[in-house]
Amino acid sequence: MTTPDTQTPGQNLKVNGDRLWDSLMDMAKIGPGVAGGNNRQTLTDADAEGRALFQSWCEAAGMTMGLDTMGNMFATRAGEDPEALPVYMGSHLDTQPTGGKYDGVLGVLGGLEVVRTMNDLGIKTKHPIVVTNWTNEEGTRFAPAMLASGVFAGKHTQDWAYGRVDAEGKSFGDELKRIGWVGDEPVGARKMHAMFELHIEQGPILEAEGKDIGVVTHGQGLWWLQCTVTGKDAHTGSTPMNMRVNAGLGMARMTEAAHQIAMAHQPHAVGAVGHCDVFPNSRNVIPGKVVFTVDFRSPDLGKLTSMRAQYEAKAKEIAADLGLGLEIEPVGHFDPVTFDEGCVSAVRAAAERLGYSHMDIVSGAGHDACWINDLAPTAMIMCPCVDGLSHNEAEEISKDWAAAGTDVMLHAVLETAEVVA
Ligand code: HGY
Ligand code: MN
Ligand code: MN
Secondary structure, three states, X not given: OOOOOOOOOOXXXXXXXXXXXXXXXXXXXXXXXXXXXXXXXXXXXXXXXXXXXXXXXXXXXXXXXXXXXXXXXXXXXXXXXXXXOOEEEXXXXXXXXOEOOOOOHHHHHHHHHHHHHHHHHOOOEOOOEEEEEOOOOOOOOOOOOOHHXXXXXXXXXXXXXXXXXXXXXXXXXXXHHHOOOOOOEOOOOOOOOEEEEEEEOOOOHHHHHOOOEEEEEEEOEEEEEXXXXXXXXXXXXXXXXXXXXXXXXXXXXXXXXXXXXXXXXXXOOEEEEEEEEEEOOOOOEEOOEEEEEEEEEEOOHHHHHHHXXXXXXXXXXXXXXXXXXXXXXXXXXXXXXXXXHHHHHHHHXXXXXXXXXXXXXXXXXXXXXXXXXXXXXXEEEEEOOHHHOOOOOOOOOOHHHHHHXXXXXXXXXXXXXXXXX
């Protein structure tokens, strides 16, 4: 397998870090948050605007665009062998409501920068190269996370995905049509030679260890358990304590139980409640209904399974003690992931070749790569983020970290796509 002249010291190819940073900052202007980050939630007008900007950049880089029935975007740079399966790079442009400028975006625009650099250097590869924007990675507006890559990988049906609704009752399918980003490509029809995803770590390890690059060997597994607790609306002032059927109290005890169960499964286990809707949500009404989601994760399948089982038993006990109704609906799940050794080695070798400090790491967050890994050889590259902060508008990375991660993806992709000139 030939590679560019990257073996000669000092001849290592690098991307244009300033151009990458400018693109990140230009994308960040779309769907601005209120504190310097982004609120570019999936299938909103801001998402549509970001998609259009990304498409314009890809077309300017000479790429041809594809769009599937889940709105997944595919920008292709032709290879010398049109029969060869493409090497993909991809992540997501949608953000959390109080998201940062880099979560997902770095992986999509890093892929574009790889292509821009290949164009600058006139590099030709045997395999085509594709840069992907996966729809609704975050799962914040329409649960679960990684929804469109999940349909692509056959984990969910498209009908089920189209029927997912947001807090206002709007469906995924209607909103995708409304913003005009329904493609005609059948989702999942594409075959891949390999996929690489560049992503910020979203945790504190790389920065604390002083490493430029995370070589992601595994990803945590996840359960999202949506709990609906029902009690009885009543006056907070005149209802005696022994007559209350307080769904809010039930949620509080179940939230504490989720925390304690995660703590009891240390190390390498996490649990929290991030989403909660209280009804009627009035200061002087005892909540008659609460809907909330427990998020459990671990790289250890046994721990992940045990946390879910222990939580469900404890939640039922709490509901019985308080005379509450309880429904638990799993709305998101994937098992722990082991990424492809060949692709992981290409990432590690690239970091070595480029002289970047690096360490193996397990991804704490879920990513589209976790699903695609079931279809084709897949690996991830991570860069540090300041204070390990993410899913927060203060999310920050350095220009050097962004460039280093993209350099590594450039080399890993060129090695995998086989440079022919
Ligand atoms: O939830 C996750 O891990 C990802 O940020 N969607
Ligand atoms: Mn992400
Ligand atoms: Mn995220």
